[in-house]
Amino acid sequence: MNGFFNLLQNPLRSTPARMVAPDPLDAPLLWLGKNDPWTIRNACEGTAIFGATGSGKTSGSGQALAKAFLSAGFGGLVLCAKPDEAELWRRYCQQTNRSDSLIIFGPQQPYRFNFLNYEFTRPGAGAGLTENLVRLFTTIMQVAERQRGHNSAQDFWERTTKQLLRNCIDLVAIARGRLLLQEIYDVIVTAPSTPEEVGSEAWQQSSLCWRCIREGEARPKSPRQANDFAHAVKYWLREIPALSSKTRSIIVTSLTSMMDIFLRGTLRELFCTTTNIVPELTHEGAVLVLDLPVKEYAEIGQFSQTMMKFIWQRASERRDVRRHPRPAFLWCDEAQFFTTATDADFQSTARGARVATVYLSQNVGAYHSQLGQAETHSVMGNLQTKFFHANGDPMTNNWAAELFSKSWQFRGSAGTSTSEGMTGRQSVSKNFGASDSLDFEVLPQQFTSLRKGGPEHGYCVEAITFQGGRIWHATNKNHLKVGFSQR
Ligand SMILES: Nc1ncnc2c1ncn2[C@@H]1O[C@H](COP(=O)(O)OP(=O)(O)OP(=O)(O)O)[C@@H](O)[C@H]1O
Ligand SMILES: [Mg+2]
Secondary structure (H helix, E strand, C coil), X not given: CHHHHHHHHCHHHHCCHHHCCXXXXXXXXXXXXXXXXXXXXXXXXXXXXXCCCCCCHHHHHHHHHHHHHHHCCCEEXXXXXXXXXXXXXXXXXXXXXXXXXXXXXXXXXXXXXXHHHHHHHCCCCXXXXXXXXXXXXXXXXXXXXXXXXXXXXXXXXXXXXXXXXHHHHHHXXXXXCCCCHHHHHHHHHCXXXXXXXXXXXXXXXXXXXXXXXXXHHHCCCCHHHHHHHHHHHHXXXXXXXXXXXXXXXXXXXXXXXXXXXXXXXXXXXXXXXXXXXXXXXXXXXXXXXXXXXXXXXXXXXXXXXXXXXHHHXXXXXXXXXXXXXXXXXXXXXXXXXXXXXXXXXXXHHCCXXXXXXXXXXXXXXXXXXXXXXXHHHXXXXXXXXXXXXXXXXXXXXXXXXXXXXXXXXXXXXXXXXXXXXCCCCEEEEEEEEEEEEEEEXXXXXXXXXXXXCCHHHXXXXXXXXXXXXXXXXXXXXXXXXXXXXXX
């Protein structure tokens, strides 16, 4: 009995060492130095790659990481900034024998993903549905508006927009038993604009908002739906008509202008018709490349890929990693286009979800301009491995140098001075000195002289690597210069 109790208190004590299986997360993906593995666990703690244009982000560290993920059998989601990105991933997949896993999602391809239908019908949807969709729409709006600076007025608009969305989604979902973006849009634009209009027959006959209220009243509802529906009806018939027309039009247009682009052309076809792929495929090994490059499709590419990233992140958080243990990666080149405030949140749980995020961007300023300073630091602080390629940007170089921190450096000096006295005789004096000073471990200017690949650098790309809390064996320091072959 005593022995059994002891075992409960310290189960490992009686386990022979040889029976402790190695944690699969500790498997090396890359060797950054002879004794410096970069493991799946390290990858799942997130990576940020910085470097000027042509410094070798894509063909250096990017290529090495991408191929390591593919060779290890990861699935993944790839967001595209440049038009040649899908082709690049096609090549990576060929070179790592993963062509069978590749799914290119784009206008010329047969794949479709009706995001509202997916959210509405996926297992486990229900209690969280409305809030999840509200967060999804507001995330896209954040990208659309990129309102910087936090003030109470902004809070007001954010709150009221979320309120409108919440009430609209509840009304349509309960009344129609499905969610179509076109109907969400139509309910918003046919809402009553004055208290008098609510009683007007002309409005009632032409308004989808009114029709949904009537249909919802007639439908059988669970107690929770009955409560949410009654709340939504009060909102549409009392609150909305009582708002000043200016306030209402700001809320309405900020939403409809974002929805509008999903309701026409390429995005409607891809995201609002049928569904023949789902994000969960990446958890089974699919490499899903969103071929809607921002450089070609501008905001259409930005909104749709940010939306897919959000949905994919939520799907990855929901995944049961015991049943689906295969790690997956999230790849964003020119990541500033796709980063949102919710990324820091996601990143803090990414290791549990076995997601290896890689963000590539030229400099910190690019993130600042999209996210603001505080959010940039929050997102970057959660990406543990950082590769710094050649860069001439002082802000990034100083930030990187600060990251590597300072240490006491010993400086010796020696000199000779000559002086001529009043008598015209020269005297020579020699001096020797030594001092300690607190200096950068890696000087900001060291980032300007790293090798950038191409024939002039022997096809070698260099980066200085940092990983939160890690001392590299090769240097016994927190910085490590790593060379990557472009070939
Ligand atoms: N496979 C390759 N073989 C040889 N040289 C290459 C290869 N790929 C790129 N280069 C060259 O190496 C340099 C680095 O290119 P790379 O595209 O990796 O830079 P980058 O940092 O990703 O730039 P950007 O910010 O423009 O995306 C460039 O001069 C490029 O022309
Ligand atoms: Mg690149």
